[in-house]
Amino acid sequence: MSTIDQLRTLNQDKTIHSLDETAFADYGVTYAQYDVSELKNFMDQHVTIPAPSEANLYVPSNPDMEKIPVVQQIGRDVYAGLPIEAGECAGHAEALTAVEFHQGSEVNVFFTDVVMVIGKRGQMHDDQFNAEKDAKLFFVPAGTVVEFFSDTLHYSPCEAHASGFKFIVMLVRGSNQPLPADYHTDNKLIVKQNKFQVVHASRTDKIKQGIQVGVTGELVQVKHLN
Numbered sequence: 773m774s775t776i777d778q779l780r781t782l783n784q785d786k787t788i789h790s791l792d793e794t795a796f797a798d799y800g801v802t803y804a805q806y807d808v809s810e811l812k813n814f815m816d817q818h819v820t821i822p823a824p825s826e827a828n829l830y831v832p833s834n835p836d837m838e839k840i841p842v843v844q845q846i847g848r849d850v851y852a853g854l855p856i857e858a859g860e861c862a863g864h865a866e867a868l869t870a871v872e873f874h875q876g877s878e879v880n881v882f883f884t885d886v887v888m889v890i891g892k893r894g895q896m897h898d899d900q901f902n903a904e905k906d907a908k909l910f911f912v913p914a915g916t917v918v919e920f921f922s923d924t925l926h927y928s929p930c931e932a933h934a935s936g937f938k939f940i941v942m943l944v945r946g947s948n949q950p951l952p953a954d955y956h957t958d959n960k961l962i963v964k965q966n967k968f969q970v971v972h973a974s975r976t977d978k979i980k981q982g983i984q985v986g987v988t989g990e991l992v993q994v995k996h997l998n
Contacts, residue, residue: 775885775911775913776788776790776913778997779932779994779995779997782996782997783995786909786992787909788887788909788910788911789908789909789910789911790910791912791916791918796910798892799890799892799910799920800877800919800920800921801918801919802916802917802918802919803846803849803917803918803919806845806846806917807842808881808917810840810842811837811842811843811881811940812883812915814836814837815860815883815938815940816883818836818860819860819862820862821863821864821884821935821936821937821938822862822863822936824864824936826863827863828861828862828863828864828865828928829860829861829862829863830859830861830948831861832857832943832947832948832949833858833859833945834859834860837859837860837940838856838858843858843940843942846881846917846942847942850877850879850919851876851877851944854876854944855945856943856944857942857943857944857945857947858940858941858942859940859941860938860939860941861928861938861939861940862936862938863928863936863937864931864936864937865927865928865929865937866930866931866993866994866995866996867930867992867993867994868889868903868907868927868930868972868991868992869927869972869974869975869987869991870927870970870972870975870978870983870987871901871903871925871926871927871969872925872926872927872963872967872968872969873893873922873924873925873926873968874922874943874966874967875922875944876922876943876944876947877920877922878919878920878924878926878941879917879918879919879920879941879943880917880918880920880939880940880941880942881917881918881939881940881942882912882914882915882929882937882938882939883914883915883938883939884914884932884933884936884937884938884939885911885912885913885914885932885933886911886912886930886931886932886937886939887909887911887912887930887931887932888909888912888926888929888930889903889907889909889926889927889929889930889992889994890907890908890910890920890924890925890926891903891906891924891925892906892923892925893923893924893925894923896925896970896986899960899961899970899984899986900986901925901970901986901987901988902988902989903972903987903988903989903992904988904989904990904991904992905989907925907992909994911932930996931994932996933996933998934996934997934998943966944966946965946966947965947967948964948965948966948967949964950964950965951964951965960984961986963981963983970983970984970985970986970987971983971984971985971987972985972987972988972991973985973987974991
């Protein structure tokens with residue numbers, strides 16, 4: 773049985789789509805033309821998935837990764853000359869506890885199987901997104917290069933296996949970096965540079981940081997394979 777079919781069997785209360793279904797066209801696009809073997813070797817050598825008891829790892833900009841030719845090529849093809857950043861993300865997650873979006877697409881290159889739980893910015897009303905009602909789940913196999921459109925609501929992937937997730941994040945340079953100390957905005961969704969985020973009520977840690985509650989409904993959880 774394929775991995776996606778095993779996940780579907782384990783999560784029979786949910787619909788887990790594949791990326792080749794027409795439903796994904798609203799959220800992003802996949803690219804099969806890139807050889808990511810050098811990038812995989814880099815991730816294998818330099819990035820270890822933290823233990824479940826540890827915090828997830830995210831580095832917005834890794835200069836050594838950004839020098840890899842395929843990263844530069846993807847950047848040219850997707851961002852059309854804009855300066856880009858690329859960094860690693862690794863860890864564990866079993867539920868959609870927040871959603872965020874950026875001005876400009878996000879490109880992910882996945883090195884583990886994951887399930888992405890995503891929505892559309894147009895489904896947010898009064899800064900609220902009912903994930904239980906509106907989110908869609910997509911299985912993403914390891915080795916996939918995905919561009920998620922700017923208005924696609926997303927967060928950390930849900931792990932398909934107990935070993936966790938590992939992937940890279942590409943964005944317009946400066947995204948997800950701390951805001952200047954003197955920065956002022958009336959937009960309560962802004963939490964970092966080019967990062968607009970709301971969280972589920974279960975994320976008391978984020979709420980204490982001042983991040984708004986905006987993911988509503990029952991927590992969307994994905995059971996993973998052992």
